[in-house]
Amino acid sequence: MDNTVRTATELLWSALGGDPALVDRVEYGGVSGLLPARLPVMDLARGAVAACSLAAAEHAGLPGPVRVDDGAVATAFVSERHLRVDGRAPVSFAPLSRFWRAADGWVRTHANYPHHKAALLAALDASDSVEAVAAAIGERKAVEVETAVYAAGGLAVALRTPEEWAAGEQGREVAARPLLTGERLDEAAPRRHTGPLRVLDLTRVIAGPIATRTLALLGADVLRIDPPGNPELPDQHADTNVGKRTSALDLDRPSDRRAFEELLDSADVLVTGYRPGALDRFDLERPGLVTARLSAWGDYGPWGGRRGFDSLVQVATGIAATEGSVAEPGALPAQALDHGTGYLLAAAVLRSLTEQRTEGGGRLVRLALAQTGHWLTHSLPRYEPERYVTESDGPLGHLRHALSPVSYEGGPTAWSRPPGVAGADAPEWAGA
Structure with missing residues (x-):
């Protein structure tokens, strides 16, 4: 398990x-x-x-x-x-419930319920069409849209990075x-x-x-x-x-x-x-x-x-x-x-x-x-590929490549040599 x-x-x-x-x-x-x-x-x-x-x-x-x-x-x-x-x-989602490009980023709205849709359109002073809403949001900053729509009783949220959310008061x-x-x-x-x-x-x-x-x-x-x-x-x-x-x-x-x-x-x-x-x-x-x-x-x-x-x-x-x-x-x-x-x-x-x-x-x-x-x-570990790759220098230049998944106590953690130029090695066993 x-x-x-x-x-x-x-x-x-x-x-x-x-x-x-x-x-x-x-x-x-x-x-x-x-x-x-x-x-x-x-x-x-x-x-x-x-x-x-x-x-x-x-x-x-x-x-x-x-x-x-x-x-x-x-x-x-x-x-x-x-x-x-x-x-x-x-x-699942009404036409006006979606991502929109704002002047400086992205906004997502939720307008599935009629009263939320009405509030969104009122806040943006826009007609009931995707084109009109897109134009109204596109000329404003994302947080400005968020603030205006919530003030009107609607729902709109500006896209934030995890760091931006963590730094904010909420x-x-x-x-x-x-x-x-x-x-x-x-x-x-x-x-x-x-x-x-x-x-x-x-x-x-x-x-x-x-x-x-x-x-x-x-x-x-x-x-x-x-x-x-x-x-x-x-x-x-x-x-x-x-x-x-x-x-x-x-x-x-x-x-x-x-x-x-x-x-x-x-x-x-x-x-x-x-x-x-x-x-x-x-x-x-x-x-x-x-x-x-x-x-x-x-x-x-x-x-x-x-x-x-x-x-x-x-x-x-x-x-x-x-x-x-x-x-x-x-x-x-x-x-x-x-x-x-x-x-x-x-x-x-x-x-x-x-x-x-x-x-x-x-x-x-x-x-x-x-x-x-x-x-x-x-709270839970997630897949981060950077943990499972390494970098090395060799005849082919500076490489970034995946580590081997084969692992056991006392076993090797990396290969003993980087890849060489194809066909450049002598046809003999190493150390012979």
């Missing part, structure tokens, strides 16, 4: 506060080489699913092995690409914190479940819905609430709401608010995925409730109140520059920050419920896509 596979699981399981001995129960298999990237995306994917599966088995009291199949993991991490609705492929805030945080909120007695676990789902897009989709798979009664005038995008609904029930409630309407509060009073778990501060006007605390909060950038620092999505977090944190370059940004082979955080969020809920059985008390766990991105870029 690849050591990095176990390392990823160990690190994630430790972040969840799990018993280290349980990691030995995880078995890995399946096709190798999936989700190829410069960053260790498959290690994140495999480890997140392993940690979630382990948390589920622990919570269910099942002592058997936990099996993780690379093929299943890689397919699930691009589940939206495999979706078909009556044979139709899904719409990057420093993210780096100073752990992958996830958990705390006990009260001294409520342990809850006794007489039926299925009740999960109230206030999440959007991918990461949060994947967490609650996973809890539904494990037998929870998951009820998702959306505002009546802003339903989830149809294809994302079809992909991430399997196993759940969904309702529409306007929490600013007294009758809907009362219905929501009754649901919350009887819920075991509340999962939220709106930007930090968006739900503060509602009283969401209940004794003994397990609350899981998901955000894009974290609920701290200058970006704490910003909206965000996986694609934008990749651009801001330097992942897009790492997977491509500053001249031509790239992307991860999956929306791995969304999917990875989703499985970790489900695992954190399950671990909180397991602890709550014996210790009681309400729990609060918090995760952010930017924290998962920091973990991906800093």
